[in-house]
Amino acid sequence: MENLNEPKQDVLNESTILEAKLQRRSFLRYAGAGAAVVALTAAGCRKDRVAIPNMGATLDFKDDVGVLNYAYALEQLEAAFYIRVASALPSSFTTVQRNYFQDVQFHEIAHREFFKKALAGNAIGSLEVDFSSIDFTSGAAVLAAAQTFEDLGVAAYNGAGVRITNTANLVIAGQIVSVEARHAAWVRDQINPGSFANLSTLVPFGANVAGGLDGALTPDRVLALAKPFIKTQINVINL
Amino acid sequence: MNIINILDEIEKVDGEIYERLSPRRKAMKDFFNVGKKVSLAALPLALGSMFQKAYGQTNPTSVTEVLNFALALEYLEYNYYNHALTNSTIVFPNAASRTAIETIRGHERAHVDLLKGALNITGADAYVDADFDFTGAATFGTAFADVFSNYATFLKVAIAFEDTGVRAYKGQAGVLKQNAVLTTALQIHSVEARHAAHVRQMAAAAGIPLKPWIAYAANGNDTGIAQVNAVYAGEQSTMQAGVEITGINGTAVTQTHAAECFDEILNGTTVKTIANIFIRTKKLA
Numbered sequence: 001m002e003n004l005n006e007p008k009q010d011v012l013n014e015s016t017i018l019e020a021k022l023q024r025r026s027f028l029r030y031a032g033a034g035a036a037v038v039a040l041t042a043a044g045c046r047k048d049r050v051a052i053p054n055m056g057a058t059l060d061f062k063d064d065v066g067v068l069n070y071a072y073a074l075e076q077l078e079a080a081f082y083i084r085v086a087s088a089l090p091s092s093f094t095t096v097q098r099n100y101f102q103d104v105q106f107h108e109i110a111h112r113e114f115f116k117k118a119l120a121g122n123a124i125g126s127l128e129v130d131f132s133s134i135d136f137t138s139g140a141a142v143l144a145a146a147q148t149f150e151d152l153g154v155a156a157y158n159g160a161g162v163r164i165t166n167t168a169n170l171v172i173a174g175q176i177v178s179v180e181a182r183h184a185a186w187v188r189d190q191i192n193p194g195s196f197a198n199l200s201t202l203v204p205f206g207a208n209v210a211g212g213l214d215g216a217l218t219p220d221r222v223l224a225l226a227k228p229f230i231k232t233q234i235n236v237i238n239l
Numbered sequence: 240m241n242i243i244n245i246l247d248e249i250e251k252v253d254g255e256i257y258e259r260l261s262p263r264r265k266a267m268k269d270f271f272n273v274g275k276k277v278s279l280a281a282l283p284l285a286l287g288s289m290f291q292k293a294y295g296q297t298n299p300t301s302v303t304e305v306l307n308f309a310l311a312l313e314y315l316e317y318n319y320y321n322h323a324l325t326n327s328t329i330v331f332p333n334a335a336s337r338t339a340i341e342t343i344r345g346h347e348r349a350h351v352d353l354l355k356g357a358l359n360i361t362g363a364d365a366y367v368d369a370d371f372d373f374t375g376a377a378t379f380g381t382a383f384a385d386v387f388s389n390y391a392t393f394l395k396v397a398i399a400f401e402d403t404g405v406r407a408y409k410g411q412a413g414v415l416k417q418n419a420v421l422t423t424a425l426q427i428h429s430v431e432a433r434h435a436a437h438v439r440q441m442a443a444a445a446g447i448p449l450k451p452w453i454a455y456a457a458n459g460n461d462t463g464i465a466q467v468n469a470v471y472a473g474e475q476s477t478m479q480a481g482v483e484i485t486g487i488n489g490t491a492v493t494q495t496h497a498a499e500c501f502d503e504i505l506n507g508t509t510v511k512t513i514a515n516i517f518i519r520t521k522k523l524a
Contacts, residue, residue: 110492182436
């Protein structure tokens with residue numbers, strides 16, 4: 001870890017710092033997410049604490065690469081969650097729940113790896129997650145967290161679809177979101193049988209009960225909801 | 240001031256608002272960009288100019304076609320569940336299973352009403368129960384003859400309808416690309432996927448071993464019901480956008496996981512062929 005107060009910095013690092021500052025400035029100019037802006041402004045004030053190798057990930061929504069990286073970020077979060085769950089399944093889980101959490105784990109790993117491979121050199125780095133708020137020994141807590149991640153994932157894809165300009169990318173997003181919706185429905189039924197598509201509980205995620213419509217949220221709102229689970233700072237530009 | 244709410248309000252009186260706006264994608268995009276720079280006070284003016292441009296355009300027939308197509312599928316689904324709930328001898332195993340079907344019927348009705356509104360259709364439903372033969376007798380003979388007397392048969396056909404719906408909406412996404420109506424279509428699409436997952440679990444509870452997601456089968460059809468092979472054709476695919484998902488990047492992702500974790504699209508022609516099996520007259524062209 002280097003910090004800005006260190007007297008000697010090489011040229012490469014200096015240019016990285018300049019870029020980073022620029023990203024922050026453009027983020028502040030464009031982002032609408034109040035909470036994120038506040039957090040970032042606070043971080044910006046602590047100049048002596050800025051870590052150079054860990055400047056966070058930047059999602060630039062100017063084109064499909066940004067949208068796909070956004071999906072990649074969310075799939076990283078989901079995969080990390082299910083890997084953690086699968087490493088020590090709650091003792092209350094039934095055989096079916098054990099098997100399906102295993103399935104879902106590999107679905108999310110596959111989604112994550114797909115984006116990593118498809119984005120190649122354009123992919124953001126690996127995100128550091130923070131699941132300290134989740135009690136992984138409790139079946140109820142794990143199911144509740146899984147429901148949040150799946151419902152949020154569905155709302156994220158539904159809300160981001162309109163930003164995608166390439167048909168092939170849009171189709172891929174559609175192919176993934178329906179699987180996330182299947183996960184969400186199943187997890188919901190584990191918690192509360194029959195709640196698979198309880199739209200009134202999905203209103204905070206943008207669902208419309210009268211229209212029979214699932215959740216849909218813009219990326220800034222999704223990232224604000226995901227923020228407590230992601231340590232890595234995510235910068236958003238051109239949203 | 241919420242632009243989406245405004246569009247929603249206009250949609251109530253003018254169901255074609257999104258179609259009118261869609262050819263003006265650029266104008267809309269410009270508007271949103273402008274919105275970031277201008278003050279709130281200036282917004283109504285900018286909005287007015289956007290709508291003026293929007294209403295000067297003709298409707299894009301492709302979007303209208305997609306909405307009509309989606310509406311026909313929603314009529315099929317709604318009438319199927321409504322028939323099962325109001326005019327059948329199906330014995331639901333418990334209150335929860337009946338309630339679940341009522342929930343799904345409610346969503347399909349909501350989709351019908353939403354799409355009728357979007358298409359500015361104010362009259363009676365274009366398709367009613369009598370327009371459908373849910374046994375598909377002309378094609379399937381007696382295979383589904385007990386669809387409204389046998390709970391298991393009812394679930395099998397329901398699963399085929401829901402999984403078809405999921406594939407059908409996905410297949411039209413390209414036509415709706417970058418159009419505001421795409422978000423609404425996606426929101427319907429994922430509700431259909433939730434239905435599919437639940438009905439598959441109802442089947443599992445009734446002794447038909449199905450996962451909430453479409454498991455790998457050599458011909459794509461994990462239901463084992465040969466009549467619905469066309470619904471699942473291609474679902475066995477493990478190759479996405481030229482990327483092999485099985486064992487991707489050295490992971491332990493199996494062929495089964497790989498097939499399950501991406502649902503496949505179905506083109507409009509195939510969906511119409513499937514739907515027409517259950518439509519007596521007024522078949523989809």
